[in-house]
Amino acid sequence: MLIPCPECERQVSDRAKACPDCGFPVAEHVAEQKREAELAARLASRERVGEIDCPRCEARGFCYFEAKNEHGETRQLFTWCEDCKHSGRLHQCRDLGGYYAVSHAALEGFIAGELDVESEGVTFVGEAEVVEHRYDRAGEVWDDDETPG
Ligand SMILES: [Zn+2]
Ligand SMILES: [Zn+2]
Numbered sequence: 001m002l003i004p005c006p007e008c009e010r011q012v013s014d015r016a017k018a019c020p021d022c023g024f025p026v027a028e029h030v031a032e033q034k035r036e037a038e039l040a041a042r043l044a045s046r047e048r049v050g051e052i053d054c055p056r057c058e059a060r061g062f063c064y065f066e067a068k069n070e071h072g073e074t075r076q077l078f079t080w081c082e083d084c085k086h087s088g089r090l091h092q093c094r095d096l097g098g099y100y101a102v103s104h105a106a107l108e109g110f111i112a113g114e115l116d117v118e119s120e121g122v123t124f125v126g127e128a129e130v131v132e133h134r135y136d137r138a139g140e141v142w143d144d145d146e147t148p149g
Contacts (some may be wrong), residue, residue, distance in 0.1 A: 001014045009026040015030075042112070043113030046110065049129060052092035053088065054084035054088050055079055061087055099126055099128065
């Protein structure tokens, strides 16, 4: 396809490495514009579609971790999950690139297109919507003094 060179406006092929007149890197510029347009379309397509199991705590609402006590013994402890705020469920969102688990804290920024896919609280889950839940208790909010079994 012929396009006007962005620098000198002479008609050049959009695959030309450089404009024959002014040397402007045409193909690179065209590829960059395409990437930007695709990214903008992907960000604009974001929406929340429902709920999904929290990947961080595996839908339990809490995470196990190991710690040593004062006697040097390793004990398994748990901490409430910050991403899902103890509920075991996150927001499920989608855009043109697929589906994502998005934490409560990240939801607003993700929908607004301010957070990219590698941001904290955002996990890519695949091309298809996830509709299954792994644990019966996911979705409940645990009491702080309750010990998970
Ligand atoms: Zn040119
Ligand atoms: Zn969680």
